Amino acid sequence: MTKFFNTNKIGLSIIIPVYNVENYIHTCIESAYNQDLDDNLFELIIINDGTKDNSMDVISDIVNQHNNITIINQQNQGLSIARNNGIAKASGEYIIFLDSDDLLLRNSLPELLNLALSSEADLVVADYQEKNNEEIENDSYIVPEIISIKEKTGKQILLEDLNPRKCYVWRTLYKREFLIKENIQFIPGIFFEDIPFTHNCLLNANKCLITNQILYIYRKGNQSSATYKLTQKKAHDMSISISSLWELSKKQNLESKVCHRLKDNTFVAFSILMYAIVNDIDEQKIRLEIIHYLKQLIPDLHFKHGFKQRIIDFMYHYMPHTYIFIRLAYKMLSRLLK
Template identity: 30%
Template sequence: MLVNQDTKISVIVPIYNVEKYVEECIHSILGQTYKNLEIILIDDGSTDSSGILCEQLEKKDARVILIRTTNKGVSAARNIGIKKASGKFILFVDSDDYLLKNSIENMAASSREVDLVVGAIIYRNDYKVFKRNQFFLNNQLKDETTEVMLIEEYLHCMSKNMTDPYFGAPYCKLFKASIIKDNGIYFEEGVAFAEDFCFNLKYLQYAERIGKVDLPVYVYRKNLCGSLSRVKYDYHYMTNRWKHLCHEYGKLYMKHSIEDCYEHVVKRAYRYVLNSLVGRERIERQEKILREFASVNLCLNCKENHKILNKEFSLLRSVKLWLLFYNLKCISENTLRIFYRIIQKSVYTLRKG
């Protein structure tokens, strides 16, 4: 494929203690068939050899710019990269992931007269188990042959797959730098959940046309260490983050007058919060957290907001058998969660019927 390479693309890579993977990541960018790149590496206070490896790569290729900073987190590192970027488009790459050889060329080929380009993802782990995300190849869009879609169509798909990295993650996407900078769109710093989703939602408020690449452009390496699982789950914090995420979704969907999609989002967010509580909190505590979630004006004065969530509360009332399980010490949390999900599935099946 021959693509005009006059347009500079800035690739932003936040780096923190990834000496095992960082060279593979950066070499995958340097080896792209699309050459007009500005590669911005932000070493976020690494304590391993990541910074030294980046220094060596900077000396070998003039396109590489290395910025060192104290450890402030991935969002702050990405924001530093945004401010430094001079390209027309911006691509985010995580330092333990990598690109396929023609990824940027394929995305650049779809970038004409669109505000965002999205490509497919390949998932892998250190045991080289691959799984391809083929969202656009699985009949989830009305017209699979369409290379460009309007924002409304994209948002309809997004509402049904709100936690899919294809929509929420900043990688696998080519952003217009002018939209980001002219509207002051940056990643939220100091938060531990949904900062990347919120960035995308803010960006989409200014996008009208989305280009899609039905080919893998990004290889995502799943974290096998389970570091997140070792962090104590703060239900109050996570519930507040879900509220904030729904608020951002609400602004976007109300702007385009597609309230039905927003209803999907609110219901799904509610269920994620509810699922996270089952077997981990007392019934009274669950009710309190869920009431707090429902009390927020998620839909920006939408009168249907409480009606939507009150319907969902009927599920909580339908499983009072939970109380029996709480009184039986031999029943594990996993058993309780499985029990709940069986009931949940049955209730929603009956509703659809």
Template identity: 30%
Template sequence: MIKISVIMPIYNDEENIIDSVSSVLNQSLTEIELICVDDGSTDNSLNLLNDFAEKDNRIRVFSQINQGSGKARNKGISEAKGEYIAFLDSDDQIVDNDALNQLYAEGKKNNLDMVSGGIQFVSKDKINYEFSCFKPITELKLRPVGDYCIPWYFYKNIFRRSLLIENNIRFPDLLRGQDPVFLVEILSHLDYFLEVPVLYYSYVTPEYNKIDNSLKYYDYFVHFYLVFKLLMADKKFNNIVLRYSERLIAMKNRAIYVNTEEELLKLLDIMDKIKSLYVTYGNVNLTNKITSSFEELISKIENSK
């Protein structure tokens, strides 16, 4: 029986694949599979993956034309056979060789759909164990789902595969912000998750702004709409709504990518939809903050023309 399917999307990452794949194969939990989905790489990534697969039958390699990491992960979900699913990007690594074993054991013992491990953040050879409200996990603790920090870093969790399959939970077709939408949809089906004090995931923080054009910029606002639509439907997420709203408000300080009148109209439309969510949500102070933030952003767009 396969206990955990680890899904890895790959695109032109030949420099990091060996370390990333090895961190999976070195796990003490051996009843695993590594599903590698090459997303149209033009370097040597696919060849390296096939070499790995020839040496270890736990590795399954799939290849597709370039469609983005979300669709690559969705392909992995559809092919997975494990009781639980984990995700690993090809430039990241699993830190503790016993991490998957501990996460699986606790999930199985407690009959849970989601189990969370610790995450570290790596940038320019510097390791930081605390980012925002993702602090190191120091004790085994069952937590209400509303205690999850903000809907980031889905990588630090493993998820019961049946939860994803039965509820048709997949990554949306967005250029940016896919991960939070995916994670919030999972959280919306849960009451609790378990934190396990094991350093599980090593996340390489990007050194550049991933939102670098108008299409990504628009999709990031769409992601906010989809996330808050789910969060605001259940009062147990009130704290996450408050925390993640700060991320939305901060968009007024980010670079602006609007090139045409048509793009501006699309942006204004999704902003109106977001504001409508806040009005229905009923927190007047928060609604006013969002409205003010959007007005400031629109003013910056108009002045940039």
């Protein structure tokens, strides 16, 4: 077993919001205990977000086997408030977020937690794999033969490593003291809450470690499912996330690379939203309502300083198979934002 620093304290709080996941929650929680960690080194904080299925019955059976599980019951208020309540309740030196239909890679936490505790980094950013149900059941995971660890500032990660389409909060160990000091929380009541949270963390983190070690297994859903299609609510929520990035950019030195990257990420998200509106929302009236809403949130949205070409280059780098929709999205936003 890995030797840990500060073993007289709880090293890690694992925050798991729960809503209608009775088919996955057992595997999820089981993965947290398949870590070669003593129960006194970590705690599970499970937030019952008003689940309507048998998820809590499954959890009750597990609670009886362990003494390091805390359950918070709340009315259905969404993922952001559930996570915020988890942060407020946490007592671990570090925090990770685990979605209740995903899982942690077996024995991935000991080394990462030790790395975090020994370095006192604000963030430890790890890697992840996307797997379907069959691959998860067969334990078909590929781990890197050579583990790399680099120390960077949060702004360096923002500039050099962050894919704006993959601002996943569950791939990172967060120093709890850092989140509290910087008052970083999730925006309540919206989808796409990971985007502003991740950018806020990176802008404020002085010491980060980034590694290719696999921490997390993301369970791929049915991408053709109606739940993945854009709704008016999701469009409004993404508009709020986009607006938050825009406001963050305005707080930076206007000529700095960080400012330009934040604006680039804003326009990347905006282009994705425009494309989704074209594909998923049929009613022109609703389309225009969303555009009007976004224009109110970001009244000074424009394309000065060569943004257009930078967006195209940036998205081409991260999304090479969807280059054509960049052009479509740009034509839309140029027409609708007049």
